[in-house]
Amino acid sequence: MGGCTSKPSSTSVKPNPYAPKDSLPQNDDSTPARTSTAVKASPFFPFYTPSPARHRRNKSHRDGGGESKSVTGTPLRQLARAFHPPSPAKHIRDVLRRRKEKKEGAPPAARQREEEVGLDKRFGFAKDFQSRMELGEEIGRGHFGYTCSAKFKKGEFKDHEVAVKVIPKSKMTTAISVEDVRREVKILRALSGHNNLVQFYDAFEDNANVYIVMELCGGGELLDRILTRGGKYSEDDAKAVLIQILNVVAFCHLQGVVHRDLKPENFLYISKEENSQLKVIDFGLSDFVRPDERLNDIVGSAYYVAPEVLHRSYTTEADVWSIGVIAYILLCGSRPFWARTESGIFRAVLKADPSFDEPPWPSLSLEAKDFVKRLLYKDPRKRMTASQALMHPWISGSKKMNIPFDILIFRQIKAYLKSSSLRKAALMALSKTLITDELLYLKAQFAILAPNKNGLITLDNIRTALATNATEAMKESRIPDFLALVLILLLSFVLVCLLYGFNKRFGVGNYEQLNGLQYKGMDFEEFCAASISVHQHESLDCWEQSVRHAYELFEMNGNRVIVIEELASELGVGSSIPVHTILHDWIRHSDGKLSFLGFVKLLHGVSSRQPLAKTR
Known part of the structure; x- marks a missing residue:
């Protein structure tokens, strides 16, 4: 593990079981890492070597770049030369490129020129940049562009100072790089109005460049403040930072946007003041994600990448992992996963557990450790969402937190509505064992949905809650379409129940109670059953007892006689003989009812036919 302490690197380096045997990693970038007398290790972090590009920027704004997938901000320990590990995607892209070149047989340079000729680099942005903006000095530089200060020459923002990210079109050599720039602008334009999100003004283009005009943040990066403090924040100071990060990330996730590159370098302060507001920047790797979809492209920064990203199947929970890494660094000044090479870092992320035994962890509160642990579960289903993290006792304490509607609730309700009466009865039983923290979170979410005077919510409440917080990004993420599908699902389910006689067939409860969301509404008791995350509940110490x-x-209330064919249908696994052999143990032989094993298996969501099955 890489501890960012003030000890000399020669005495603080520990053997890493995940690191390869080679003693000196090679720089995988196509150009050698640059060194400069301006690139110095921090006196607090002797092995925290800044990026080779950091000497080109001052502390007022982040470097530019439309598809900077090869930059990771937090460097390795001090080695013989500056070593900046590439992104997780780089080696995969290189392999695919070599395979394509071998298959097609054309010289790489010639083919690249042919691809560039065929690219449409027209974005439809305004073309009057020179007449509207006065470009100032360069304040940041990245692999694919640079950032300058600028001022508006006219209009409502006349003389207002901003930052302009300049992306040369000559750097856009593939259709993917063009789409990256297009999507970054679309996301910045769509996500407007949040206090902790960098303000977007406009986008321009000419024959040579794309210009993205954004808010100028003069307070420097969060990473700079971490280095200044020697890598350790008090718990209260760390909370103040994390509340702002969680708020904006929860907002993005509700809109269906996953950032995919959260790290201290991508959070800027507006001013140098100690209590300055924090802003998230750099949406160059961000993407829209639908509630029933997973992403599979490997992007991000090595130290902050989530395990499921390396497994090529992930959604918004990947951002929460990155926040967990940031929280770990804030509280102890160390990275939870470290190795000398990129592949070693990935092995640590996949296999190693972060240490909570070394100082200062023994002196920190149990709530702080629990908070970080629940952000760094390797199973993303057990990980807290950003909204849930805002309700964690360590963050909220006795304070009343304003939290946004959690998109996880939306997904859970959809899965609940698709479930059979048997699984609904099982979830209802489990919801009776919720602990206080879980109930507080669900009460807050229930209140956001604004139940009527009878304490009930309907689909209209969910629709209203989404509309209240909606931006253009939500339309792009197809969340309204997803809600429409839930409504269709409900109507279809109602029709089936009416045609076949729900009560007589299943004999559990009455129809209005199980489908109150469509008729008179869903009360808090059923809302808890519909919204409970079984995998998160399983991660608690009280799981066995619960x-x-x-x-x-x-x-007492829900178990009943069930045949294997019905159970197989509930699980959506067909009727093959091997499947029936497995399910045989799920049914108690004495009375034909669900056994404890079958109950636990049923709780774990297997009744959701294809949860988050779509991948792109």
Whole structure:
């Protein structure tokens, strides 16, 4: 593990079981890493060597770049030369490129020229940049562009100082790089109005460049302040930073946007004041993601990349992992996953557990450690969402937190509505065992949905809650379409129930209670059953006790005789003989009812036919 302490690097380096045996990693970038007398290790972090590009920028704004997928900001320990590990995607892209070149047989340079000729680099942005903006000095530089200060020459923002990210079109050599720039502008334009998100003004283009005009943040990077403090924040100071980060990330996730490159370098302060507001920047790797979809392209920065990203199947939970890494660094000044090479870092992310035994962790509160641990679960289903993290006792304490509607609730309700009466009864039993923290979170989410005077919510409440917080990004993420599908699902389910006689067939509860969301509404009790995250509940120390108690309640109120064919249909696994052999143990032989094993398996969401099955 890489501890960012004030000890000399020669005494603080520990053997890393995940690092390869080669003693000196090679720089995988196509150009050698630059060194400069301006690039110095921090006296607080002797092995925290800045990026080779950092000497080209001052502390007022982040470097530019439309598809800077090869930059990771937090460097390795001090080696013989500045070493900047490339992105997780780089080696994969290189392999694919070599395969394509071998298959097609054309010289790479010639083919690249042919591809560039065929690229449409027209973005439809305004073309009057020179007449409207006065470009100032360069304040940042990246692999694919640079950032300058600028002023508006006219209009409502006349003389207002801003930052302009300049992306040369000559750097856009592939259709992917063009689309990256197009998507970055679309996301910045769509995500407007949040206090912790860098303000977007406009985008321009000419024959040579694309110009993205944004708010100028003069307070420097979060990373700079971490280095200045020697890498350790008090718990209260760390909370102040994390609340701002969680707020803006929860907002982005509700809109269906995953950032994919959250790290201290991508958070800027507006001013140098100690209590200055924090802003998230650099949406060059961000993407829209639908509620029922997973992404599979490997992008991000090595130290902050989530395990599921390396497994090529992820959604918004990947951002929460990155926040967990930031939280770990803020509290102890160390990176939770470290190695001398990029591949070693990835192995640590996939296999190693962060240490909470070394100082200062023993002296920190149990709530702080629990908070970080619940952000760094390798199973993303057990990880807290950003909204849930805002309700964690360490963050909220006795303060009343204003949290946004959690898109996870939306997904959970959809899965609940698709479930059979048997699984609904099982979830209802488990919801009776929720601990106080879980109930507080669900009460806050229920209140956001503005239940009527009878304490009930309907689909209209969910629609209103989404519309209240909606931006153009939500339309791009197809969340309204997803809600429409939920409505269709409900209507179809109602029709089936009416045609076949729901109560007579299943004999559990009454129809209005199980489908109150469509008729008279869903009360808080059923909302808890619909919204509970079984995998998160399983991560708690009280899981064994809770699930045993839930099964006792299920036995009294919901368990019933069930045949293997019905159970197979509930699981959506067909009717093959091997499947039936497995399911045979799920049914109690004495009375034909669901066994404890079957109850636990059913709780884990197997009744959702294809949860988040779509991948792109």
